[in-house]
Amino acid sequence: MVLNYTEAPLIPRPRNTPALCVLVSSDPVLRDTAAASLTLTSPGVAVVRHDLLPDAGALRRVVVDATGVVEEVTVGLAHPCVSCSVREDAVPTLARLAAAGRWTDLVLALPVTAEPLPVARALSAHASPGEMLDGLRLTATVAVVDLDQVEADLLGDDLVDERGLALTDTDERPLGEALAAQLEQVDVVVTTGDDPTGDGLTDRLRARDSRRIDGLHELDVAALATHRHDSAAAEGRAHPLGARDARRDPTNPHDRSWSLLLKSPRPFHPERLLAHIEHLGTGPVRSRGVFHVPDRPDSLCLWDGAGGALCVADLGTWQEVAAGRPPVTRILVVGAGEPAESEKVRDLILDAFGESLATGAEVDDGGLHWLGREDVLAPWLGARAV
Structure with a gap:
């Protein structure tokens, strides 16, 4: 000492x-x-x-x-x-x-x-x-x-x-x-x-x-x-x-990094999200943002992925956490790779994102479509508030 x-x-x-x-x-x-x-x-x-x-x-x-x-x-x-x-x-x-x-x-x-x-x-x-x-x-x-x-x-x-x-x-x-x-x-x-x-x-x-x-x-x-x-x-x-797409030098031809902003006012369909989560949320990327699901209409949910692992969680209500701003599904994905490989990865992510979103018909009925359905995200988001 x-x-x-x-x-x-x-x-x-x-x-x-x-x-x-x-x-x-x-x-x-x-x-x-x-x-x-x-x-x-x-x-x-x-x-x-x-x-x-x-x-x-x-x-x-x-x-x-x-x-x-x-x-x-x-x-x-x-x-x-x-x-x-x-x-x-x-x-x-x-x-x-x-x-x-x-x-x-x-x-x-x-x-x-x-x-x-x-x-x-x-x-x-x-x-x-x-x-x-x-x-x-x-x-x-x-x-x-x-x-x-x-x-x-x-x-x-x-x-x-x-x-x-x-x-x-x-x-x-x-x-x-x-x-x-x-x-x-x-x-x-x-x-x-x-x-x-x-x-x-x-x-x-x-x-x-x-x-x-x-x-x-x-x-x-x-x-x-x-x-x-x-x-x-x-x-x-x-x-x-x-999470915001940040600045970079677009003139550097040797920079193999890329970013992809996924954004939609629609929520994720819980079952389809789980079906496509391997392409959407794991692998050699950094992903961060928020999402919502129709069977938890008030919940602001965390999306946080890195190192091949993904964390999702219920952070509270949009009213409390986001000052009442309208719910949005918004995730920034950052990765790197050779151009052809990166394009393939981005295409897979974009396809998985589109397939995971709920359709207009699934959310335009005021939530009736989700009454009585199993909460498949409960193991990660916790029990729904009653």
Whole structure:
């Protein structure tokens, strides 16, 4: 255990409270390289790096700055999960470092494959007036990705536990799911590598209002400090209603990425959806959006697929979740491949989408067609409200 930092007495927090950004990655080498780059180029930066140790029910915390390792401890957690690590360790640690007056900026490097949104949400709450991080400015959430690995990691079928990157003993997420969530949610995407298809996939997934920085040498904490994390915008990016076809460079002939927006006011026919779901929702694609079904007319349903796996769920009513906007079936699909292969995949998806939609005759009778029918989606969406 190294505790050089605590040799200096704590002093009241200065007027210019340090700015805070959150760093995520699905690659442990990239995360640590980015963290080291920030400390080497900015002497006033301290990085708090978290790594979960599920087998030990603990967390390893390492604090580094330009002088080297300032603090390294292993902390027991009630539950080895990201939310617990933030609540039990990150918040008091960041408050202590901010109060020391030794650093101008703080960086919280999350465990590899962790989602940024839940952590940013918690930090924003704790930065409210009167809370432990009162006055600390959450500037940006930042994801670091290797363009040379994006296609394989996003569209492959590896699980996080197969890569040794699971956050808990029961974490069986596809690696593509973890990578997609990071790209879709953050304020800033930092890239390394130069693969054109990885470049295209990254731009198709990252939020329209996000910023992109190419090269770790361009990652500057002072520039990040000019940002101000917008919690409402971040929530909107993460919500499946926020899935939008994003920007890309159409002039790059070597980019094999593609996207397909499936949209209709009609609901899915439950039985036909199950019959066509293999072509519509699995395989080497990232798909995200919402749908509705006629036997649950008020339900807004989640569609979230990556790494060959698909999650569907009932998120609540359209009135509650979507502010009463009309129900829609809307799914953004992103993939990559050679032109002929990609065209075949897109055609299969389009055919499956069309075949899965209910016809006008099936929905124009006010729901009578569905009375007394078996709820075949109940195993995934839960029991229907009575």
